[in-house]
Amino acid sequence: MPEFTNPFIGTVPRQMTHEELVRAIMLNISAEFEAVHLYLAHRDATTNEDARKVLYDIALEELVHVGEFTSLLYRLDPVSAQKVEEGIEEVRELLDSKAPAEASAGAEAAEGTESADAGRRLTVGSLLGKEG
Template sequence: MAILSNPFVMEVPRKLTDRELANAIRQDLVGELEAIHEYDAHILATDNKDAIKVLSDIRDEEREHMGELLELLERLCPDEKGLHDEGREEVRELLGDKKGK
């Protein structure tokens, strides 16, 4: 029996705390990165223009999901947003580029 056919597979015994939800979102980010990587591999493995067009669109939607999940994570963990911003600034400084400020 397929797991999706079981309506109780997603039942959880309790609601997640914000900390637990933040960790779950980090795992979701990993899933999005894996999907992006796989779609890129499929795109590189074919010359079929229709497939490349569709797969590129799907890949880019996964990239949008990354932004949505990061925004949610940063709202759940404001200190994390500060660390992300510090990392972005370090790259700008290393590259002598203040773009994006």
């Protein structure tokens, strides 16, 4: 538990280097996504409409934080920005063409390689072989 009465609890022994700052911002982005997941999981776990509304609103605010941290990361680390943009463009091209994925899926079906449980919903547990 935080010790708010200790005025030195939040101090750090030194300033971060630029590289450490970049990594810290990446960690902050990850933490914001984790918070979104947590709040949405809590919303999904209750039927209280007031709580559901507030939790959803807070989750959306965390996504704004993701955007703010990502914008800062792009300013601090142009290489990360370039690589993220490359990934976005790859997906855009893949989804615009649609031909390769459809062709390979059709080939698998024609060969009869689909498993018997292809229609079953996959979960993390089923992918790890730990179904509950």
